[in-house]
Amino acid sequence: MSPRIPLVDLAAAHAEIAHAVQAGFAEVLATTGFVGGPQVAAFEREYAAFAGVKHCVGVANGTDAVELALRAVGVRPGEEVIVPANTFAATAGAVVRAGAEPVFVDCDRSTCLIDVPAALAAIGPATKAIVPVHLYGQLAPVEELRAGLNGLSEAVRSRVRIVEDAAQCQGARRRGRTPGSGPGAIAATSFYPGKNLGAYGDAGAVLTDDEDLAETVRKLGSHGGLAKYAHDIPGVNSRLDALQAVVLRAKLRRLPEWNVARQEAASYYDKLLGGLDGVTVPTVLPGNEHVWHLYTVQVAARDAVLAELEAEGIGAGIHYPVPLHHTGAFATDASFPHAEHIAAHTLSLPLHPHLMREQQETVVAALARALSAPRRRPL
Numbered sequence: 092m093s094p095r096i097p098l099v100d101l102a103a104a105h106a107e108i109a110h111a112v113q114a115g116f117a118e119v120l121a122t123t124g125f126v127g128g129p130q131v132a133a134f135e136r137e138y139a140a141f142a143g144v145k146h147c148v149g150v151a152n153g154t155d156a157v158e159l160a161l162r163a164v165g166v167r168p169g170e171e172v173i174v175p176a177n178t179f180a181a182t183a184g185a186v187v188r189a190g191a192e193p194v195f196v197d198c199d200r201s202t203c204l205i206d207v208p209a210a211l212a213a214i215g216p217a218t219k220a221i222v223p224v225h226l227y228g229q230l231a232p233v234e235e236l237r238a239g240l241n242g243l244s245e246a247v248r249s250r251v252r253i254v255e256d257a258a259q260c261q262g263a264r265r266r267g268r269t270p271g272s273g274p275g276a277i278a279a280t281s282f283y284p285g286k287n288l289g290a291y292g293d294a295g296a297v298l299t300d301d302e303d304l305a306e307t308v309r310k311l312g313s314h315g316g317l318a319k320y321a322h323d324i325p326g327v328n329s330r331l332d333a334l335q336a337v338v339l340r341a342k343l344r345r346l347p348e349w350n351v352a353r354q355e356a357a358s359y360y361d362k363l364l365g366g367l368d369g370v371t372v373p374t375v376l377p378g379n380e381h382v383w384h385l386y387t388v389q390v391a392a393r394d395a396v397l398a399e400l401e402a403e404g405i406g407a408g409i410h411y412p413v414p415l416h417h418t419g420a421f422a423t424d425a426s427f428p429h430a431e432h433i434a435a436h437t438l439s440l441p442l443h444p445h446l447m448r449e450q451q452e453t454v455v456a457a458l459a460r461a462l463s464a465p466r467r468r469p470l
C-alpha cells in the first residue's frame with residue numbers, strides 16, 4: 092500500500108507539466124533524434140542560466156556527472172579524493188570509477204555538511220580532490236575550504252581541486268554563489284526523478300564556468316571526442332536523452348516556484364516542531380539559501396519512530412542509514428562520530444512542492460504520538 096502522505100509526490104508534479112511533456116515528446120518522436128539534439132542543447136542553455144554558470148553539460152546520471160567532473164580536473168588512478176562519510180554511496184562510487192580511492196572525513200553534527208578542518212587535515216601527498224556534498228539542499232561552505240586550501244603550500248594549492256556534489260541543491264545559493272561558478276570551479280548534479288529537478292528516468296549534468304573543463308567533460312561523455320569518430324581521449328558513453336531534456340525543460344520552468352513551496356513547507360515544519368520535545372530540527376548554515384531537497388530532523392530511537400510513522404501511512408525516510416565507512420563497499424577502521432550519530436538519528440519527513448499544510452500537521456501529530464508512545468521511553 093502506498094503511504095497516505097508520501098515522501099515525494101511525482102504524480103502531482105507531472106500533472107502540472109503533462110501538456111508540455113506530451114507536446115515535446117511528440118516533437119522528438121517526429122524527428123527521431125533521441126540522443127542529443129535541439130532539446131538537449133536548449134535544456135543545457137536554460138539550466139546553465141538558471142544555475143548561474145556558463146556551461147552545463149548533460150550526462151546520463153548524477154553518478155557519471157561526479158565521475159566525469161573528477162576525471163576532468165585530472166583525478167587519476169592511484170590518487171585520493173576526500174569525501175564526507177555521510178553522503179549517498181554514489182559520491183564515493185564515482186571516485187572509485189575514476190580509478191581513485193575515497194578518503195572519508197566527518198561532518199558537522201548540526202548542519203550535516205563536510206567538516207572543513209577535517210577535510211584539510213586529511214590532505215596527503217596523494218590527494219587530488221575534495222568533494223564537498225551540498226547535502227539535503229544547502230551548500231557546504233566551499234569558500235572556507237577554498238580559503239583553507241589557499242593557506243596551504245603552493246604544491247597542495249595547485250594540485251588539490253574542489254569538485255562539488257550538487258545533486259541535492261538545484262537552485263540553492265551560498266552568499267550569492269552557485270555550485271560550479273567561479274574560476275576553476277566544477278560541480279556535478281543529478282536529475283534522478285526524486286531530486287528537486289527530476290527527469291523521467293536517469294539524467295545528470297556537470298556545471299562549470301570553465302570552457303576547457305566543460306569541453307573535457309563533453310568529450311569524456313561522448314567516447315572521447317566532439318565529432319563523430321573523433322576520439323581524442325579515452326571516453327565513455329554518458330549523454331542526456333532528448334526525451335529527458337523535454338521533461339527537464341518543462342520542470343525547470345516550475346522549479347523556482349517549486350523551490351519556494353519547499354521553503355514554505357520547511358518553515359511550517361520548523362514552526363510546528365518548535366515546541367515538540369525530542370526533535371532536533373534541521374540547521375541552516377548562515378549565508379545559505381536552502382532549497383530543501385530533504386527536511387531531516389534528528390530523533391532518538393529513530394527506527395521505532397520511523398516504524399510508527401509508517402504504520403500511520405506517513406512516508407518518512409532515512410538519508411542515510413549507514414555511513415559509507417560502515418558499508419561493505421567502503422569499509423574502513425576509521426570512526427566518524429558525527430556521521431555515525433546522524434546515521435542513527437536522522438529522519439526525513441515528507442517534503443515536496445505539493446505538500447499541503449494539513450498534511451504537514453498530520454505528519455507532526457503522528458510524530459508527536461510516536462515520540463511519546465510508552466514503548467519509546469528509554470530502553
Ligand SMILES: *Cc1c(COP(=O)(O)O)cnc(C)c1O
Nearest residue numbers: 152153154179181182258281283
Ligand atoms: C542522487 C545523488 C547522486 C547520484 O545521482 P544519480 O543520478 O542517482 O546517479 C550523487 N550524490 C548525491 C549526494 C545524490 O543525492
